[in-house]
Amino acid sequence: MERVPILKLGDILIISIQIDLDDQSVLALQEDLADRVVSAGARGVIIDISAVEIIDSFIGRMFATIAGMCRMLDAETVVVGMRPAVAITLVELGLSLGGVRTALNLEKGVALLDHLGDRGTPR
């Protein structure tokens, strides 16, 4: 059980991070995700981190890389479910998520993607 499963719902892909991510699994996730965004024609990717207790600069960079990659493939990325303690730590350490959008939970993430889709601005 090393690969993070990618769920598909309509044109949104959902990833729930539950394992400690090392270099290998992050690379695998990015590759799998890029493939799925293309094959599914996804317009949005939601990454749920409600099970994640610690975010360091490594994970932060991963979110930024995924978001940049998805944007190239015409999909928006939203990180949802951040624990309050994680948000506090991120700010205290001066870490950013590289401009990745966040939402409180999965539902609000889906609503955000719907909203972004409605605007239909060229990117």
Place this chain on the structure above:
Amino acid sequence: MERVPILKLGDILIISIQIDLDDQSVLALQEDLADRVVSAGARGVIIDISAVEIIDSFIGRMFATIAGMCRMLDAETVVVGMRPAVAITLVELGLSLGGVRTALNLEKGVALLDHLGDRGTPR
């Protein structure tokens, strides 16, 4: 990262099993899930097992217990994303999932729950 996160989308709860479940984490999951079904007023629970490579009788019983528990709380349970190898092993070993409904993937699971909801039969 011991607890399995429970995602909510509308009146459906989504669980993605990615870790090896032992007795403790199964009990914790069942408790968390029962609480969430009630607090969210959920009508359906979808358990994604696309990351699960091995299902033994212990996991099989867990699905049956969860499904029974959710039915008591007026919610239906659907297991989705079973790998072909897992299905083969289950049949070969003569294991059943205790009459738990299955669907190919998350989308079909949601469709199944919608279909069940539409029938509106008293339970």
